[in-house]
Amino acid sequence: MTVAPTLPGAVTVRVPAKVNLELRVGPRRPDGYHSLATVYQAVSLHDEVSVARWDDWQVVPTGTYKSLIPTDGDNLAVRAARLVAERWSVDEALSIRIDKDIPVAGGMAGGSADAAATLVACDQLWGLGLDRDDLAELAGMLGSDVPFPLAGGNAMGSGRGEQLAPVLARGTFHWVFAISDTGLSTPEVYAECDRLRERDGVEVPEPHVSPELMAALRSGDPAALGAALHNDLEPAAFSLRPRLRELRDAGVEFGALGGIVSGSGPTVAFLTESHEAALDLSVSLAASDLCRDLRRAKGPVHGAHVVATPRD
Incomplete structure (x- = not known):
C-alpha cells in the first residue's frame, strides 16, 4: 500500500502524549460526564500523523503500535478530518498515515493526540487559516482529551478536562x-x-x-x-x-x-x-x-x- 508521506502534497504533524499529574474527579453531571480538575503535562513520546488527498478515505498504520490502530471510521483521526471537512464544506477524501509511538489504550491520550494532529494537518493541507481557538473548539467536540495535545506544555483542565488554562512551571x-x-x-x-x-x-x-x-x-x-x-x-x-x-x-x-x-x-x-x-x-x-x-x-x-x- 502506498503510504501518505510519499503522496504528493502530504502534511505531517508531530504530537505528544500526556500524563495527568493530578486528576480530581467531582460528582457526575446531568450529561453523564464527571466534573474534573486536572493538570496535564505533555511528554516526549510522539505520534506523527500525515494527511494527503486521496481517492477514498483510508488509514495507514505504522510505527511501534501499528497493529493496535483502528483503520475504520471509528478512528478518532478520521472523525477529526471528517469534522473539518464537513464544517468547511471540503469535498475531498484523505489518506491518513499514523506513525504510532504513543502506547494505545494506555491512559496517555494517544488516540486524542492523533485527532489533534489531524486537525492541525487538515488546516494546513486545505489552507483554512484556523487559529488556536478554532482548533480548540473542534477538539472539544471530539473528546475531553483532544484539546490539550494542541497546546502541550503544562495546563490545568476543568469542565470535562477540555477547558484549558496554562500553568507556570520550571525545569524538566x-x-x-x-x-x-x-x-x-x-x-x-x-x-x-x-x-x-x-x-x-x-x-x-x-x-x-x-x-x-x-x-x-x-x-x-x-x-x-x-x-x-x-x-x-x-x-x-x-x-x-x-x-x-x-x-x-x-x-x-x-x-x-x-x-x-x-x-x-x-x-x-x-x-x-x-x-x-x-x-x-x-x-x-x-x-x-x-x-x-x-x-x-x-x-x-x-x-x-x-x-x-x-x-x-
Missing part, C-alpha cells in the same frame, strides 16, 4: 511509563469509581487542583512534584486490576519519587530525579515482570506542530 521532569498487560476501559473505571464512592458513602465535592502540586511545578522540584501526584481514579483502577497496585508500589520501592496511574490506566507513570535515575528504574521494573512494556520520556514538551509540508 523525567518519567518512566510502565505499561501493564491488563487492559482497562475509561467508562469501566469511572463506573467503578462511582460504585466505590457510593459503597463507602463518600461525599463528592466539586474538584480543585491542589496548591501543593502547583507550587511543585512553579519551583521545578521533582521530589515535591512526586509527593503531590494524585489520581482520584486510582482506587477504581486498583480495584479492577489489583496487579496495578503491585506495579505502582514496586516502582516506588525501586526509587521513583512518585508513581501514579495515568488517567484511567492501565499505564503507571513514575517520576524520577534524573535521566540516569529513569534508566535505573527501567532496568529494575523490567526485571520485576510486572509490566509488558516500558517507555522513558521527559516533559514538558511542545504541542502539535507541523514538521513537513508540500513545500519541504
